[in-house]
Amino acid sequence: MMLDKRMTPAEIVGQLKDGMTIGIGGWGPRRKPMALVREILRSDLKDLTVVAYGGADVGMLCAAGKVRKLVFAFVSLDAIPLEPWFRKSREAGQIEVLELDEGMFQWGLKAAAFGLPFLPTRVGLGTDLATLGGLKTVQSPYADGEVLIAMPALKLDAALLHVNRSDWRGNVHIFGPDAYYDEWFARAAAKTYVSCEELVDRMEDHYADQAQHNIVERAFISGVTHLPCGAHPSSMPPAYGWDMKAFKAYTDAAKDPGDWNAVKDRFVGASEADYLATFGGKEAVAALPLPIF
Amino acid sequence: MSDVTLAELCIFACSEAFRGNGEIVATGVGPVPRLAASLAKLTHAPELMMTDGEAYLVEQPVPLGPRGYDDRKAAGYLPFSRFFDAAVWSGRRHAMVTPTQIDRFGQINLSQLGGTHRQPKTQMLGVRGFPGNTIYHPNSFFFPSHTTRVFVGGDVDMVSGVGYNPAKRVPGGNYSAVDLRRIVTNLCVMDFGGPDHAVRVISLHPGVTFAQVQEATGFELIDAVAGETALPDAEALEIVARLDPHGIRASVIKDNPPARRTA
Numbered sequence: 001m002m003l004d005k006r007m008t009p010a011e012i013v014g015q016l017k018d019g020m021t022i023g024i025g026g027w028g029p030r031r032k033p034m035a036l037v038r039e040i041l042r043s044d045l046k047d048l049t050v051v052a053y054g055g056a057d058v059g060m061l062c063a064a065g066k067v068r069k070l071v072f073a074f075v076s077l078d079a080i081p082l083e084p085w086f087r088k089s090r091e092a093g094q095i096e097v098l099e100l101d102e103g104m105f106q107w108g109l110k111a112a113a114f115g116l117p118f119l120p121t122r123v124g125l126g127t128d129l130a131t132l133g134g135l136k137t138v139q140s141p142y143a144d145g146e147v148l149i150a151m152p153a154l155k156l157d158a159a160l161l162h163v164n165r166s167d168w169r170g171n172v173h174i175f176g177p178d179a180y181y182d183e184w185f186a187r188a189a190a191k192t193y194v195s196c197e198e199l200v201d202r203m204e205d206h207y208a209d210q211a212q213h214n215i216v217e218r219a220f221i222s223g224v225t226h227l228p229c230g231a232h233p234s235s236m237p238p239a240y241g242w243d244m245k246a247f248k249a250y251t252d253a254a255k256d257p258g259d260w261n262a263v264k265d266r267f268v269g270a271s272e273a274d275y276l277a278t279f280g281g282k283e284a285v286a287a288l289p290l291p292i293f
Numbered sequence: 294m295s296d297v298t299l300a301e302l303c304i305f306a307c308s309e310a311f312r313g314n315g316e317i318v319a320t321g322v323g324p325v326p327r328l329a330a331s332l333a334k335l336t337h338a339p340e341l342m343m344t345d346g347e348a349y350l351v352e353q354p355v356p357l358g359p360r361g362y363d364d365r366k367a368a369g370y371l372p373f374s375r376f377f378d379a380a381v382w383s384g385r386r387h388a389m390v391t392p393t394q395i396d397r398f399g400q401i402n403l404s405q406l407g408g409t410h411r412q413p414k415t416q417m418l419g420v421r422g423f424p425g426n427t428i429y430h431p432n433s434f435f436f437p438s439h440t441t442r443v444f445v446g447g448d449v450d451m452v453s454g455v456g457y458n459p460a461k462r463v464p465g466g467n468y469s470a471v472d473l474r475r476i477v478t479n480l481c482v483m484d485f486g487g488p489d490h491a492v493r494v495i496s497l498h499p500g501v502t503f504a505q506v507q508e509a510t511g512f513e514l515i516d517a518v519a520g521e522t523a524l525p526d527a528e529a530l531e532i533v534a535r536l537d538p539h540g541i542r543a544s545v546i547k548d549n550p551p552a553r554r555t556a
Contacts, residue, residue, distance in 0.1 A: 027373060074419035081418060090405075093412030099404065101424035103377040123382075123425040125466040126455030132410050137463060147465030177348035178372035290362045293346030 003169040007223040009039040009272070012193045015223070016045055016158055019068075023109070023154070023189055024052040025161035025182040026234060029077045029242045031174075032057045033162035035230035036195050038275060040066065041268045051154055053105070053180065055234060056250060059085035060267065062095060063260040069096040071154060073105050077247050078291075084254030098133050100124075100151075106181045108154035113187035118150035125149060159189035162231045164213075164239065166196040167203040170221030173213035176237035183216040191222040197239055199226035229276055229285040241290040246279055297524055299479060300325060300542040302498060302552040303435065304533055305525035306482050307389060308333040310433040310475040311341060317430075318342045318371070318386040324357055324541045326389035326435050331536050332529060348372035358539040380430075381422065384470055387431040393417055394442075394449040395434060397492060397512035399473040399485055400456035401427070402449035410451070423454035431472040437546045439478035439509045446511030457490035479546050481506050482522055483514070493517040499524070500554030524552060 013036070016022065026032035037057045040048075047068040052058050054075035061067050063085035075086040089095055100108065104123045111119040120138055124130050130137070130149055140146040161182050165173040172194055174182065186192040200206045203214075230236075233243035233250070253263045269275030276282060307329030311319050319334065319341040321327035327346075331354030334341040345355045350369030371379060380386040392401035403423055407414030426432055432454070436443050452461060455471050462468060473490070476483040482496045493515040494506055503516050525533070533542070543549045 072419055074421045076418055082416070087416045090413055090416035091408075093409075097410070099410075099420060101420055102422040103381060103425040106377065122428050122467055125428060125463050126452070126458075126461050126468060126471070127420070127424045127427075128452040129420065129424055130463075132451075137465075139465060145465065146467050147463055179374050180372075181374060183374075292358075292360055292362060 005170045005221065005224045006168055006199075007193070007225050009036060009195070009225050009227065012036060012223050012225055013039045013043050013045065015191065015193070016040070018045060019047045020157040021049040021051060021155065023156040023159040023185040024050065024057050025159065025180065025185045026055065026057070026231070027053045027178070027180040028055040028074070029234045029247065030055070030178075031162055031176060031180070031231050031236055032234040033160040033195050033230060034232060034234055035227040035272055036160045036162070036193065037061065038268045038272065041264065042270070051156060053102070054086065055083065056247065059083045062086050062089035064264065065094075067095050069098065071098045071100065071105070073100050073102040077251070079244060080247055080251050084251045085260070088254055088258070099129060100133065101129065104149075104151050105154070106184055107151045109181060109184040109188040111151060111153035112155040113184055116153060118152050120148040121151050122148060124151075154188060156185065156189035157191070159185040159192040161185065161192060161194045162227075162236070163194050163196045164236070165198040165200065165207070166194055166224045167200045168224065170194070170218035170224050171203040171214060172196070172216065172218070172221065173203075173207065173210055174215050175213060179215045186216045186220040189220070192220050193223040193225070194221055195225050195227040195230040197228050197230065197236065199224065227272065229282055232276070232279065232285050235291055237290050240285050241288040243279065243285070243288055297530065297552040298543070299498065299550045299552050300545045301525050301530060301533055302522060303477055303479065303546070304328045304332060304542065305529050306477045306522050307433070307435055307475075308336070308529075310389060310477070311338050311387060314338065314341065314387050314431070316340045316342065316385075318344070318380045320344070320386060320388040322388065322390045323435065324537070325437070325545050326391070327357065328533055328536055328542060329389065329435075330354070332532055335532050336529065342369070344371055354536060356535070357537045357541050377425065381425050382429055384430045386426070387433065387474070388426050389433040389435055390423075391435055391437070392423070392454065394445050395476070396445050396447065396449045396456065398448075398456035398458035399490065399492070400449050400452045400458055400461070401434070401454035402451050403453045404451045406450050420453040427454035427456075427471060427473075428468065429470050431474050433473070433475040434477070436476070436478040439480045439506070441509060441511040444510040444512065457485065480509060486517065487515040491515055496520055496522040498522045498554065499552055
């Protein structure tokens with residue numbers, strides 16, 4: 001018998017509960033599991049704590065009122081530096097936040113992955129982060145006696161990732177120049193669900209020579225779903241780049257009309273097929289050029 | 294050299310910050326700092342390491358703006374997934390960035406303006422990597438618009454990066470790597486070389502007076518002006534033009550003025 005972790009997007013979101021802490025992989029406007037985020041936006045889920053190197057995933061969840069608390073170091077669309085819907089939400093005082101440095105953030109995921117209550121770091125000392133975030137210090141028990149910030153574990157109830165390829169058992173492959181901290185989101189989470197551009201039955205029968213792209217072990221993967229173009233409008237190298245036109249429209253909509261309910265059909269859609277049709281279908285997404293930095 | 298722009302003068306001045314840094318990662322965020330780091334590598338500091346702006350280490354700095362996706366020549370690999378281990382937390386990096394605010398202690402803010410942390414009046418990017426950068430490796434700054442809104446009186450609204458403020462230092466912490474190097478603006482070059490790391494003006498751009506700089510700054514500056522900021526030479530201008538084929542540097546400083554300010 002073979003492990004089969006295939007699920008529908010609705011089944012994945014059905015595993016999530018109100019009040020859960022959800023980690024979202026990717027980085028800013030890059031390789032975000034947007035189709036799974038859209039599935040959350042089509043659901044009744046609420047009161048989430050979202051942990052992310054944020055882009056439009058965070059902006060949309062904030063705009064839709066799904067977020068009770070956000071753990072973040074930045075929220076940005078790169079070429080559009082300030083994420084418009086996140087900004088709106090923050091300036092209205094709608095969300096609780098834990099603001100962290102980018103490095104502390106991954107340190108907190110690692111603490112969770114290793115089952116530790118915290119990991120020590122110098123990062124945060126001398127800034128407002130510790131006071132604002134209620135972060136405590138620890139003292140080295142050795143001769144140096146150094147005082148350090150105790151970065152608490154960022155334990156996740158679930159993590160969502162979008163990967164280039166997976167098999168039914170959750171052997172994932174990630175391509176593109178950077179895997180960011182996806183492997184640590186997976187190891188920090190009780191359950192990790194991945195969407196993928198390509199789904200195969202047995203990885204070894206098709207791509208045995210590409211196992212170095214398996215950035216995290218399948219023991220950490222609980223569910224797999226096939227969602228081509230599932231990162232749109234974020235980038236998914238080498239398959240497609242980000243859709244700056246779509247980001248621009250999404251940004252403009254935060255000003256006019258400025259009401260998420262009035263525009264959510266366009267940016268979320270009733271289904272993934274509807275959504276992709278709005279942006280020209282799979283062919284249009286596949287043609288999006290890779291971003292130049 | 295009458296056609297040298299102020300942006301080009303700033304790029305040249307910023308590139309000096311990377312002189313003698315050794316074999317470290319030079320990161321310039323934004324067109325002027327990035328061109329400056331690239332210029333340094335192609336002239337006086339070939340030992341510098343730098344990325345293509347994404348994930349690969351390059352020995353030939355990549356130009357700004359649209360280009361072929363695969364035209365970078367990768368010599369090494371430094372993705373975000375290795376960045377803290379290899380560059381930031383090892384101290385092997387010098388970043389030049391443009392925060393929204395900076396104060397007399399060199400504390401910087403990129404996160405929010407006004408209001409409270411729960412409800413800021415203006416939400417910006419978030420602290421990004423500033424807390425880690427500033428406690429682990431050297432940092433310099435470039436500001437295209439030197440005003441009292443940037444160089445604030447009092448403390449910055451949210452301390453996103455470590456400065457030399459004794460009141461912010463938790464006793465027992467290790468601050469030995471806090472190393473703020475240079476501030477280059479559209480008016481002058483400054484450093485933190487005064488008593489207790491007070492900010493000093495060390496050169497004025499052509500046609501700018503110390504009084505004008507002080508007027509545009511919310512805290513008291515030390516006059517340590519040794520002369521006029523040097524104009525870029527022909528070689529530097531040629532390299533900058535090659536690294537910025539689309540002329541993005543012309544959009545950095547309002548109205549793209551010439552290097553010499555006229556009254």
